[in-house]
Each structure stands twice: as C-alpha cells, then as structure tokens.
Amino acid sequence: MPGPTPPPGEDWRTPWKGRVDAADGEAGWRWHQVVQPWSDAPGGSAAAGVALLGLASDEGVRRNQGRAGAAEGPLALRRALASLPAASAQPLIDAGTVPCLDGDLEAAQSRYAERAARLLDQGHLVIGLGGGHEIAWASYQGLASLLQSGRARRLAIVNFDAHFDLRRDVQATSGTPFLQALEHARAHGWDAHYRVLGVSRAANTRALFDTARSLGVQWTLDEQMTLLHLEALRAELAQWLEGFDAVYLTVCLDVLPAATAPGVSAPAARGVAIEVIEPLVQTVAGCGRLRLADVAELNPRLDIDQRTARTAARLVWQVAQAHCGARSP
Numbered sequence: 001m002p003g004p005t006p007p008p009g010e011d012w013r014t015p016w017k018g019r020v021d022a023a024d025g026e027a028g029w030r031w032h033q034v035v036q037p038w039s040d041a042p043g044g045s046a047a048a049g050v051a052l053l054g055l056a057s058d059e060g061v062r063r064n065q066g067r068a069g070a071a072e073g074p075l076a077l078r079r080a081l082a083s084l085p086a087a088s089a090q091p092l093i094d095a096g097t098v099p100c101l102d103g104d105l106e107a108a109q110s111r112y113a114e115r116a117a118r119l120l121d122q123g124h125l126v127i128g129l130g131g132g133h134e135i136a137w138a139s140y141q142g143l144a145s146l147l148q149s150g151r152a153r154r155l156a157i158v159n160f161d162a163h164f165d166l167r168r169d170v171q172a173t174s175g176t177p178f179l180q181a182l183e184h185a186r187a188h189g190w191d192a193h194y195r196v197l198g199v200s201r202a203a204n205t206r207a208l209f210d211t212a213r214s215l216g217v218q219w220t221l222d223e224q225m226t227l228l229h230l231e232a233l234r235a236e237l238a239q240w241l242e243g244f245d246a247v248y249l250t251v252c253l254d255v256l257p258a259a260t261a262p263g264v265s266a267p268a269a270r271g272v273a274i275e276v277i278e279p280l281v282q283t284v285a286g287c288g289r290l291r292l293a294d295v296a297e298l299n300p301r302l303d304i305d306q307r308t309a310r311t312a313a314r315l316v317w318q319v320a321q322a323h324c325g326a327r328s329p
C-alpha cells in the first residue's frame with residue numbers, strides 16, 4: 001500500500017510539527033494538527049479533500065544545466081505549511097513523496113503520475129510539491145487519465161513562470177515538460193491548451209518564442225503583469241477558464257522577484273510581484289474546475305530565511321482555500 005514515503009529513518013509526521021494554541025480549541029488548529037496520511041485501502045481517506053503529493057527530484061534541473069537542491073523541496077514545503085491555519089472543512093491528506101532514484105527521472109514521474117491518478121479517482125484536489133519543474137510532466141500524465149476516460153474533454157494548463165519550458169531535448173528535463181504534454185495530447189487527439197503568465201523576454205531565446213508561437217501557446221510577459229494590469233488580467237483569465245472542464249495550475253517559483261523567491265535554480269532579475277501572482281492564482285484555483293495544482297523549483301539550499309518556502313507554502317495554502325471556497329476569518 002503506497003502510503004507517505006518519508007526519507008529513510010523519518011516518519012511521515014516529521015515535517016508536520018508546529019505551534020499549538022491549545023486554549024483556542026478547534027479555532028486555533030493549524031495544518032499539522034489536521035493533516036492525515038493517505039490510505040489507498042478500501043475505506044481509507046474516503047471523503048474527498050486536498051491531497052499533497054511530493055516529487056523529490058532535481059534530476060530534471062540537473063539535466064537542464066541548473067543548480068541542484070530542489071529534491072529537498074517537498075520536505076521544506078511541508079515544514080513551511082505545518083503552522084498555517086486550518087480553515088477548510090475538507091480533509092487534508094498527505095499522500096507522501098515519490099523520490100527520484102538513481103537519476104531515473106522517467107520512472108519517478110511515472111510513479112508520481114500513477115499516485116496522482118488514484119488520488120484524482122478518489123475525488124481529491126491534488127497539490128504537487130516539487131521538485132524541479134519536471135513535476136509538470138508527471139502531473140500532466142496523472143491528469144491524462146481524466147482525458148483518456150472522457151471525464152474531461154478540454155484541459156487548460158496554466159503556468160506561472162518566467163520560462164516557457166518548451167525545450168526540445170533528447171531527454172526529459174525541467175525545461176521540457178510542456179512540450180512533452182502538448183505533443184502527447186496532440187498525439188492522442190485531446191484538447192489541451194497551454195498558457196504561461198510571467199514570461200521574461202530576457203530569460204527565453206527566440207527559439208523558445210518561436211516554439212510557443214508554432215504550438216499556439218498563449219503568454220503574458222512579466223512586464224505586462226503589474227498592479228495596473230491586474231484587474232483586466234484577472235477578468236480575462238476568469239473568462240478564458242470558462243472554456244475548459246479541467247484545469248491544471250502550475251507555479252514555477254522563479255516567476256517571483258528574486259527578493260521574494262531567492263531559493264530557485266534561476267532567480268528572476270525582475271519577476272512578477274506576489275501582489276499580482278497571488279490574486280491570479282486564486283482566480284485559477286477558485287474557478288471550480290481545478291483538478292491538480294503544483295508548485296515547482298523550491299530549492300531550500302539556496303533559500304534565505306525560508307523566504308521561498310514560506311511564499312510557496314502561502315500559495316499552496318491559497319490554492320487549498322480557494323478550491324474549498326473557504327473564507328479566511
């Protein structure tokens with residue numbers, strides 16, 4: 001039975017520790033007090049809720065000439081999530097972490113995809129904890145079960161990222177996942193659309209823009225994503241999402257300014273402010289058709305004062321909140 005998979009010698013509960021406000025009773029509960037392990041056995045984790053699933057991999061980043069360390073992301077992210085307030089009535093499930101063993105990224109992506117597909121079958125919102133952005137090919141393969149079975153017909157992939165990640169390479173990397181996804185969907189005759197918000201003209205070559213154009217990808221530049229643009233962007237994004245019956249949201253943390261997210265392989269020289277990213281993430285997560293979300297590229301080795309981990313945790317928390325329709329007190 002594939003329960004949570006902590007590092008050797010560690011219990012699944014290891015990162016789920018934090019402040020306890022005993023005097024406040026249930027109103028003072030935090031995530032570490034409500035999270036429960038996933039059980040794939042009949043009767044286990046029966047009610048649909050939010051399921052966290054890690055991919056401890058930076059093999060894709062290594063293959064993409066980046067800086068290693070994102071394999072430690074899922075653990076750091078759970079630690080940062082532990083003390084956030086528990087405001088949703090829906091179950092919060094820790095479905096463990098899939099490790100990348102011996103550099104076999106493809107096997108790790110397949111195992112993650114199988115587990116994600118089972119969680120989706122059980123009706124959970126899956127939130128993937130990266131890991132390099134190679135998590136996106138794993139997440140997409142998990143979602144493919146919805147398209148394969150006809151449970152979803154039109155898939156929107158919304159990526160907040162400074163990069164297109166549409167590289168054509170001889171092997172899967174953190175820079176290839178969306179080309180892999182779009183080509184896979186096309187080969188199967190499935191309707192999948194890819195949209196990137198936060199693209200940096202200084203971080204993508206002309207070849208990548210050409211690939212994006214040739215595939216009909218929609219994108220918004222980082223410079224077109226200020227507070228002045230926010231309301232128009234939000235309205236347009238919400239309307240665009242109405243055309244889809246399944247939505248996959250992925251956040252590459254290098255879309256944020258380096259001061260907010262220093263703990264990534266490729267920090268942004270400009271980036272898009274969290275004041276803009278957060279409401280747009282809420283728009284996607286609250287659209288009613290979000291099936292899977294993930295957060296990628298957290299590299300704790302490069303982080304400063306857990307800034308990136310805390311920001312990533314806040315976004316995960318917002319996704320869970322928006323999805324459950326919960327309102328902060």
Ligand SMILES: N=CN[C@@H](CCC(=O)O)C(=O)O
Nearest residue numbers: 064066133163165174175266
């Ligand atoms: N997932 C990240 N992808 C970026 C990395 C860029 C860089 O290392 O400078 C990319 O391939 O474009």
Ligand SMILES: [Mn+2]
Nearest residue numbers: 162163252254
């Ligand atoms: Mn990126």
Ligand SMILES: [Mn+2]
Nearest residue numbers: 133161165252
């Ligand atoms: Mn990326």
